Amino acid sequence: MFPFLCIISGIFVLLRGSMSRLLGIEWLDIDLIPIVLIHLLGRDEELRAGGFAFCMGILTDILAPCQLGLFALTYTAITVGLNRFRQFLDFNNTKTLGLLVGIYLLIKWAFLLAVLRLFPAGGLIPSISFVSVFLSALITSLLALPLFYFLDLAGGEKPSGAPIAISGDHHGRTFGF
Amino acid sequence: MTIFLEHKPKWVTYALVVLSLILLSLSLGKGQEWNTAEKLAIEVTAPIQKCFIGTVRFIRDIWSNYFFLAEARKENLRLKDEIKLLKLENSRYKEVLLTNERLQELLKFQDSTDATLIPAMVTGWDSSGMFKSIIIDKGSRERVAINMVVVSSEGVVGRVVSVSPHYSQVLLVPDQNSAIDGVVQSSRGRGMVKGSGSDECSFDYVIKTCEIEPGDTIVTSGLGGIFPKGLCLGRVKSVDDSPYKLFKDVKVVPAVNFNKLEEVLIILNKNFIPLGKGRTQMTEGSSR
Numbered sequence: 001m002f003p004f005l006c007i008i009s010g011i012f013v014l015l016r017g018s019m020s021r022l023l024g025i026e027w028l029d030i031d032l033i034p035i036v037l038i039h040l041l042g043r044d045e046e047l048r049a050g051g052f053a054f055c056m057g058i059l060t061d062i063l064a065p066c067q068l069g070l071f072a073l074t075y076t077a078i079t080v081g082l083n084r085f086r087q088f089l090d091f092n093n094t095k096t097l098g099l100l101v102g103i104y105l106l107i108k109w110a111f112l113l114a115v116l117r118l119f120p121a122g123g124l125i126p127s128i129s130f131v132s133v134f135l136s137a138l139i140t141s142l143l144a145l146p147l148f149y150f151l152d153l154a155g156g157e158k159p160s161g162a163p164i165a166i167s168g169d170h171h172g173r174t175f176g177f
Numbered sequence: 178m179t180i181f182l183e184h185k186p187k188w189v190t191y192a193l194v195v196l197s198l199i200l201l202s203l204s205l206g207k208g209q210e211w212n213t214a215e216k217l218a219i220e221v222t223a224p225i226q227k228c229f230i231g232t233v234r235f236i237r238d239i240w241s242n243y244f245f246l247a248e249a250r251k252e253n254l255r256l257k258d259e260i261k262l263l264k265l266e267n268s269r270y271k272e273v274l275l276t277n278e279r280l281q282e283l284l285k286f287q288d289s290t291d292a293t294l295i296p297a298m299v300t301g302w303d304s305s306g307m308f309k310s311i312i313i314d315k316g317s318r319e320r321v322a323i324n325m326v327v328v329s330s331e332g333v334v335g336r337v338v339s340v341s342p343h344y345s346q347v348l349l350v351p352d353q354n355s356a357i358d359g360v361v362q363s364s365r366g367r368g369m370v371k372g373s374g375s376d377e378c379s380f381d382y383v384i385k386t387c388e389i390e391p392g393d394t395i396v397t398s399g400l401g402g403i404f405p406k407g408l409c410l411g412r413v414k415s416v417d418d419s420p421y422k423l424f425k426d427v428k429v430v431p432a433v434n435f436n437k438l439e440e441v442l443i444i445l446n447k448n449f450i451p452l453g454k455g456r457t458q459m460t461e462g463s464s465r
Contacts, residue, residue: 014222015229017302029306050190062215064305065338065346069200076194
């Protein structure tokens with residue numbers, strides 16, 4: 001399942017700009033990488049999440065006119081941060097996972113802007129509209145809900161050691177707050 | 178050692194964060210040029226983008242040509258392309274006429290340059306969602322270099338910021354990081370066309386005495402050494418001459434429709450392309 005996720009996500013990163021352009025939604029930042037990352041964290045697969053964040057970040061760095069390492073640092077740092085505070089977060093509820101995806105995207109933008117403001121040497125400053133960022137976070141969060149369902153279906157049971165919800169669906173996730 | 182093995186995933190993830198930070202630190206101050214590894218990655222990944230774009234265009238072309246009045250569609254496309262070329266030619270003639278009227282007879286570029294244009298296909302758009310850039314299918318093997326100007330029949334598209342052997346990255350005019358010195362074609366008033374990240378640009382530093390009206394054409398001034406003189410940048414959309422501002426506030430609609438950008442031309446040298454002297458290496462399939 002994980003190699004398949006990596007390939008699909010890699011293709012998504014490659015074609016994201018072209019697809020947005022074709023669909024006329026290039027002003028939105030619909031990013032599916034945080035969905036996969038949150039899914040992996042939810043399954044307690046920290047190592048895979050870290051590797052995945054790093055690889056997808058590097059690929060985005062290469063395809064965007066920015067400094068190498070910018071997106072890799074952003075994705076890995078946020079992933080590590082979320083994992084660090086996992087005891088305060090509910091990874092067993094699909095709705096809160098959707099919310100986490102939205103928060104992830106908002107942190108991503110804040111982090112990117114902060115890094116680019118702190119280290120602007122030679123780097124391009126991204127164009128940003130706060131409305132589109134919030135809208136992107138909202139849409140991606142909503143997209144995350146069905147995607148989590150399919151990812152759970154495809155991924156099967158959680159690996160041993162992962163927390164299992166007492167009440168919920170057969171994959172260990174509840175569908176309510 | 179035992180602690181490391183017990184928390185191996187955590188340490189590896191932290192190591193990746195540190196590695197990212199090191200990569201970012203190393204790449205700071207080096208501009209946007211691709212290094213060898215990035216060039217290799219682009220050479221591997223760009224064909225996938227190219228294949229996707231090609232497939233989409235193929236399907237769209239089949240739909241357009243065979244299911245939707247094939248002949249009329251072709252004729253329409255041909256006429257539209259012809260209008261675009263005539264517009265460009267007309268814009269150039271206007272520029273030459275005005276130049277002659279002002280007795281600028283010492284402009285020697287017209288007979289001294291023999292610019293080479295190479296056509297390129299747009300193979301991908303910016304993946305980060307943060308910038309306005311494209312990837313085109315011509316690179317250093319075709320003598321494309323950083324800061325070369327990319328145009329279309331409508332006007333300036335942008336400039337090359339990264340090059341690999343077969344692909345290049347072009348920063349588009351509407352990107353927030355793009356700034357091009359321009360002049361109003363009719364009044365010769367100067368200013369700076371700056372991208373805003375949206376579909377329209379601003380024409381900054383226009384002095385109060387400059388005669389500028391909505392509909393005026395903005396062309397490149399040739400200053401700055403990157404963009405040759407006289408290329409169409411856009412058309413003035415609105416002018417705000419508020420008495421409380423130091424400069425006029427001018428909004429410009431770029432000449433190029435970036436939403437429909439498929440083929441571009443790269444100017445292989447930095448000199449102006451004189452009328453009738455531009456040598457275009459058109460290849461079949463990219464010269465509609």
